[in-house]
Amino acid sequence: MWFLLIVVVVIAIWVTGVYNGLIALKNQTINAWKQIDVQLKRRHDLIPNLVSTVKGSMEFEKDTLQAVVDARSKAMAGGGGVKGTAAAEGALTGALGKLFVVMEQYPDLKSSQNVRDLQEELSSTENKIAFARQLYNDVATQYNTRQLQFPANLVAGLAKAQVAELWEIEDQAERAVPQVDLSLKPKPQA
Amino acid sequence: MNGAPNLFEQQARNRRQTAAWVVLFVLFFAWLGFGGDAALYFGSVDQLGQAHYTVPWMGIVVTIIACGVAWYSWTNGPKQVLWSTGATEITNPQTFEEKQLVNVVEEMAIAAGVPRPHLFLVHDPDPNAFATGHGPGSASIAVTTGLLQGLSREELQGVVGHEMAHIRNFDVRLMTTIAALVGVIVVLSDGMGRMFRGGGGRGVGALLGGRGKKGGAGAIALVILVLWLVTLILAPLISRLMAMAISRNREYLADATSAQLTRNPGGLAAALQKIDAADAPTTSIRSGAAHLCIADPLGRSANLKEGRLADLFGTHPPMAKRITILRGMAYQQLKAAGQTPVG
Numbered sequence: 001m002w003f004l005l006i007v008v009v010v011i012a013i014w015v016t017g018v019y020n021g022l023i024a025l026k027n028q029t030i031n032a033w034k035q036i037d038v039q040l041k042r043r044h045d046l047i048p049n050l051v052s053t054v055k056g057s058m059e060f061e062k063d064t065l066q067a068v069v070d071a072r073s074k075a076m077a078g079g080g081g082v083k084g085t086a087a088a089e090g091a092l093t094g095a096l097g098k099l100f101v102v103m104e105q106y107p108d109l110k111s112s113q114n115v116r117d118l119q120e121e122l123s124s125t126e127n128k129i130a131f132a133r134q135l136y137n138d139v140a141t142q143y144n145t146r147q148l149q150f151p152a153n154l155v156a157g158l159a160k161a162q163v164a165e166l167w168e169i170e171d172q173a174e175r176a177v178p179q180v181d182l183s184l185k186p187k188p189q190a
Numbered sequence: 191m192n193g194a195p196n197l198f199e200q201q202a203r204n205r206r207q208t209a210a211w212v213v214l215f216v217l218f219f220a221w222l223g224f225g226g227d228a229a230l231y232f233g234s235v236d237q238l239g240q241a242h243y244t245v246p247w248m249g250i251v252v253t254i255i256a257c258g259v260a261w262y263s264w265t266n267g268p269k270q271v272l273w274s275t276g277a278t279e280i281t282n283p284q285t286f287e288e289k290q291l292v293n294v295v296e297e298m299a300i301a302a303g304v305p306r307p308h309l310f311l312v313h314d315p316d317p318n319a320f321a322t323g324h325g326p327g328s329a330s331i332a333v334t335t336g337l338l339q340g341l342s343r344e345e346l347q348g349v350v351g352h353e354m355a356h357i358r359n360f361d362v363r364l365m366t367t368i369a370a371l372v373g374v375i376v377v378l379s380d381g382m383g384r385m386f387r388g389g390g391g392r393g394v395g396a397l398l399g400g401r402g403k404k405g406g407a408g409a410i411a412l413v414i415l416v417l418w419l420v421t422l423i424l425a426p427l428i429s430r431l432m433a434m435a436i437s438r439n440r441e442y443l444a445d446a447t448s449a450q451l452t453r454n455p456g457g458l459a460a461a462l463q464k465i466d467a468a469d470a471p472t473t474s475i476r477s478g479a480a481h482l483c484i485a486d487p488l489g490r491s492a493n494l495k496e497g498r499l500a501d502l503f504g505t506h507p508p509m510a511k512r513i514t515i516l517r518g519m520a521y522q523q524l525k526a527a528g529q530t531p532v533g
Contacts, residue, residue, distance in 0.1 A: 032303075035300060039300075113286070116286065117286065117289065120286070120289065120290055120293065121289075121293070124290075124293035124294070124296070124297060127293075127297045128296065128297050128300050131297055131298075131300040131301035131451075132300050134301065135300065135301070135303050
């Protein structure tokens, strides 16, 4: 009788522990995703500024600018879950990268303080997206592993745990972006 | 990335070490207080075997003072460190460099998964940086104006990543704890030494001369007294050496963590080289904050080479070795990416 009671109590404690652990990981995953979301929104907000600032000087580069604007509206439309967002935002990163490369050919743009500030903000946001993505993938992987492992998977249903989708980078060009991005930047030697 | 030490293990180890240090220091304070009482107790035993000194006043007073000082320096330590360097907080970035620094710190905070620390600027032309605080929730990073002006964005990112690693690994908490405890020891041993040379001398004379002749209790009193005095004299020195050794071991790990956060070990390597080349001492950073810095602000030669002496007295591992390790990581990274490593 006593033995049974002890077993029941031990199991109850274990279930509670696993359940709470899974909930904590789930919230961490959601929070990590929000971190990415904040940065993506910030990028969407910055782009119109950049476009309107450089439009005048870059009359001949309408296509490049239009590509950025289109990629932005596509990314802002959303939908398609993590995979869709990743693809749309990847396209936007690519378009922005091309724009930065083209901008290098306009010395008056490069020397403008306003453009320099905007470019710094955008590259920083891009870095933040990359770091936030890494954090999200790390946390999501931990969450996924935990809920699938035996015996925690017995409690996973109770905690309404579902496998979180990772943010995969498909585009080879996007993988290279941080390097391209950094080498572009004028080094502030004061 | 490859072969980087396990960060969770390091965090756990830092927490354990913080607890162990607190216990060790509590025992030490107990010895400092009640040891003296014990000497007085045994010294006051008269011919009839009756002790006249029965209330452990010294122990009680020392305990109260130690708790007070420790609490005060724990809560105010980080603030005082920042204050002593004349650092000003960057709340509203004005110049391009300051904006960039704020961005870099935000990036690294995201990469490390910690809240954004407070950001301070030390007005000093020598490039240096340090972190302080109680943990990831309430930490500060300070950089000198020299660092801000002399380093490129990538290099700045490496340095900030290094400081962020100290915060995330709970190094700052351990350091604040140790600084508080070492401060208590210095204050106490100084105060008690003075007490003994002054009014306490009468008591010592009574211990060693008068009633002690009876042997037994008197001999015990003498032994305790000698041990007690020796610890009192050596305590500040030993505790400082320990604080230095603890700080040194953490620098390599913070370098590795920085490389992991930025994915660019070359950036930190280049930054360290620039910091090393500007070998002028960082005058606005006093020795009290030296163990927190990315590079020894005093430019002491003990930090230049690896060896037994350097192991004892340096707060930082030799710069050349740190740069070599980071270069190795950068090489590995390039090789893994399938590119031909250059340089």
